[in-house]
Amino acid sequence: MGDVAEGTRVASAPGRVNLLGEHVDHQGGTVLPIAIHMRTTVEYTPGDAWQISSEDHEPGDAWMRHVEGVIELLEETGTAPAPGRLQIRSTIPERVGLASSAALQVAVAGAVSDLPPWDLALLCQRAENEKVGVPCGLMDQATSACAIQGNVMALDCGSSAFFHLPLPACELYFFPSGIERSLSETPYAERLAEAAQPDSAAARHVATERLRVAEGIALLDAGDLAGFGQLMYASPASLRDDYRCSRPEIDNMVEGLAAVSGVLGARMMGAGWGGGVLVLADAGEQLDGGIRLLTDDGLYRLE
Numbered sequence: 001m002g003d004v005a006e007g008t009r010v011a012s013a014p015g016r017v018n019l020l021g022e023h024v025d026h027q028g029g030t031v032l033p034i035a036i037h038m039r040t041t042v043e044y045t046p047g048d049a050w051q052i053s054s055e056d057h058e059p060g061d062a063w064m065r066h067v068e069g070v071i072e073l074l075e076e077t078g079t080a081p082a083p084g085r086l087q088i089r090s091t092i093p094e095r096v097g098l099a100s101s102a103a104l105q106v107a108v109a110g111a112v113s114d115l116p117p118w119d120l121a122l123l124c125q126r127a128e129n130e131k132v133g134v135p136c137g138l139m140d141q142a143t144s145a146c147a148i149q150g151n152v153m154a155l156d157c158g159s160s161a162f163f164h165l166p167l168p169a170c171e172l173y174f175f176p177s178g179i180e181r182s183l184s185e186t187p188y189a190e191r192l193a194e195a196a197q198p199d200s201a202a203a204r205h206v207a208t209e210r211l212r213v214a215e216g217i218a219l220l221d222a223g224d225l226a227g228f229g230q231l232m233y234a235s236p237a238s239l240r241d242d243y244r245c246s247r248p249e250i251d252n253m254v255e256g257l258a259a260v261s262g263v264l265g266a267r268m269m270g271a272g273w274g275g276g277v278l279v280l281a282d283a284g285e286q287l288d289g290g291i292r293l294l295t296d297d298g299l300y301r302l303e
């Protein structure tokens, strides 16, 4: 970002992938996200008025609403930051399911406030709920604010307890589907309301996915990546048939990737209705056409 003027503060926050535990965070379930190397960085220089700019965000005001929402909520909660210039840079592609909005919120809140990481996560989730109008769970903001490099963050969204689980040696790839969307354009809120109804198909997905996550934690802990991969394969069927947030194009991608040698697991990842596919493969396996997320030593790539 070049030279930083006196009084300027810089904060940076990563995007995420989610190994397992889709659409359970808003129902108090446990998720298994991991922070990725792609990040959003915010440089804040206090001044007379707010001046917000980004070369890396799509034209239009959707991303701006995330920035303004965080600032408004800080003002309302009594930690009002002084107005100033916010220069925003990001390497996270938008609208593909890598939680670019959460990283933007966390980086802005981190630059303009002194809140500790967990409080940043809670504030940013609240900003998404109240100011953007998407009733999202806590996974994306908590990962962006609190995850540790090279570890899976096992986050119980019911109790807010979390621990970091080392990722056994493997490869992780993300394959964007090319079908872009933002959460507010999807039936995210509608399906979430259905999931809260005990006998619904959406609730059935939540119940089976929660069991997969519990089993997945034990398998990761035991270093059984092949077993973990099998759980990943079960997740998209449930997301397709019960939660009904997949798309045929994405189901086809999962099927194609599952047939590639060295692939242990693949599943539609993120909120759905677009986004992409997360693939778990044997360590050292090179896959064409996806974004490689880990380095040779198992850590995520730093830029």
Ligand code: GLA
Pocket: 021, 022, 023, 024, 025, 026, 099, 136, 137, 138, 139, 140, 270, 271, 272
């Ligand atoms: C989005 C939301 C998260 C979570 C996922 C689906 O990323 O922001 O809170 O609900 O969808 O697992």
